[in-house]
Amino acid sequence: MYPAVEKKAVAADQVTASAAVNLEGAAEVYRGRTPGPYVPGTAWRTWWKLFTNFLTLRKVSEEKEQRLVFLQEGRELEDVPLVELRAAMERHFQPRKLVLAERFGLMSKAQKPGQALNEYYAELQKAANTCGFEAVKNHRDAIVTMVFIGGLQSVETRKRLLKRGELTSKEALEQAEAYERVGINAPHLKEGPQAVGVAQVSQLKGNRVRQQRRTGPPQERKGKKSGKGPARDKLNCRVCGRPGHFGYECLKRSSAYCNVCKKKGHF
Numbered sequence: 001m002y003p004a005v006e007k008k009a010v011a012a013d014q015v016t017a018s019a020a021v022n023l024e025g026a027a028e029v030y031r032g033r034t035p036g037p038y039v040p041g042t043a044w045r046t047w048w049k050l051f052t053n054f055l056t057l058r059k060v061s062e063e064k065e066q067r068l069v070f071l072q073e074g075r076e077l078e079d080v081p082l083v084e085l086r087a088a089m090e091r092h093f094q095p096r097k098l099v100l101a102e103r104f105g106l107m108s109k110a111q112k113p114g115q116a117l118n119e120y121y122a123e124l125q126k127a128a129n130t131c132g133f134e135a136v137k138n139h140r141d142a143i144v145t146m147v148f149i150g151g152l153q154s155v156e157t158r159k160r161l162l163k164r165g166e167l168t169s170k171e172a173l174e175q176a177e178a179y180e181r182v183g184i185n186a187p188h189l190k191e192g193p194q195a196v197g198v199a200q201v202s203q204l205k206g207n208r209v210r211q212q213r214r215t216g217p218p219q220e221r222k223g224k225k226s227g228k229g230p231a232r233d234k235l236n237c238r239v240c241g242r243p244g245h246f247g248y249e250c251l252k253r254s255s256a257y258c259n260v261c262k263k264k265g266h267f
Contacts, residue, residue, distance in 0.1 A: 048086065099132045101162040103146050106131055132166075144169040152176065154183070 035050035060066050067082045106127045111120045136142045145167055152158045157179045161172055236243050239250040257264050
């Protein structure tokens with residue numbers, strides 16, 4: 001064998017042996033892969049589960065060491081217990097559950113067509129996990145509250161109440177009454193002073209037209225109120241033809257003859 005070829009073969013054998021040793025060592029020390037830093041906007045609880053699994057596989061059992069792994073090179077929070085760090089991260093990154101909305105969703109569930117009973121049961125159990133029943137002290141009042149909210153006719157009031165946190169039945173009633181009062185006054189708030197003024201002007205015009213139909217033309221009504229004045233002197237009675245009064249005031253109208261039908265008693 002040529003010297004150059006022999007050297008290459010020996011080098012290849014050494015690389016293969018070294019790789020085998022490294023693989024054996026890696027198999028001994030490998031205890032899981034780090035989940036990496038948490039990315040805001042992703043599921044916080046999923047990341048925390050991966051992190052705790054990583055600590056278990058790495059056999060990091062001391063609370064101080066777990067905290068250091070969590071903080072990596074952090075120094076300001078070194079004395080804070082890991083439980084408090086987790087709670088702070090969960091409050092910050094985990095979306096807050098609307099307990100009333102979760103319970104309303106649970107009560108609204110029904111078996112789907114073709115859905116097996118065990119699947120329907122599992123779906124209910126999963127939905128109940130986010131309803132916060134473990135924190136309920138008065139279960140009777142909690143049930144009354146949910147039935148009260150679910151039975152409201154006003155969809156808008158129901159939506160507003162479901163956005164609130166934990167409510168007692170009395171608090172739910174007070175909030176619903178407040179929303180109801182706002183709903184009654186809402187049309188007046190939307191119209192504003194200008195719209196109300198337009199409505200009033202239209203009503204006044206309508207009243208004026210109706211009054212004119214009852215009492216006659218404006219000229220005659222004006223003359224009646226002002227007594228014998230220039231307006232009366234300029235107009236002649238349409239019954240007798242004399243000035244100084246109007247036709248409806250004429251004393252001779254009962255004996256006047258109609259110019260159209262020539263009959264007595266009207267004009």
